[in-house]
């Protein structure tokens with residue numbers, strides 16, 4: 525599996541410019557916490573409980589396919605006060621799709637996520653962080669802004685542990701940054717979500733020590749110029 529790492533600045537191989545807004549740089553003192561690939565009836569409820577224990581709200585970038593499989597768990601994420609966002613319908617590379625297929629995938633995802641949660645999502649993150657012009661345009665047409673991440677836990681790997689997730693998250697830009705974790709293993713090593721789950725209390729200690737508050741992308745103060 526290939527995960528692309530967006531830089532804080534620069535240009536992707538397809539010419540999409542990585543602006544600070546696109547990678548999710550927000551206000552100082554704040555961290556945006558995001559989860560991709562759910563909702564998953566096995567793992568997501570455990571994340572909801574852990575987030576309640578810590579007192580954090582986060583953004584969940586959902587797969588349309590997963591919300592159709594279990595709309596109840598998608599609704600639970602919304603009812604527990606988290607921000608609902610879109611990750612695509614099936615977990616595919618936007619560059620391997622025709623513009624029309626990419627647009628159809630994002631629309632189907634938007635419709636399924638909205639139907640399951642009762643929320644109109646405002647944020648989109650393409651699988652693997654690979655944006656095409658067609659995906660950016662389709663998301664914008666649905667009222668969503670594309671946001672990637674500034675740092676991640678590399679929690680999808682077989683070797684990942686709570687300790688490596690904390691080390692990977694804090695290795696890169698955290699203050700004012702956007703953190704990517706996964707609340708499902710549907711595209712990664714089976715059970716790998718446990719490393720992200722186990723990392724949450726440690727990240728809470730780490731962020732508290734740095735005086736950082738944590739919340740969803742919508743509270744992150746990302747510049748309003750459209751990505």
Ligand SMILES: [Zn+2]
Nearest residue numbers: 560561651652
């Ligand atoms: Zn993903």
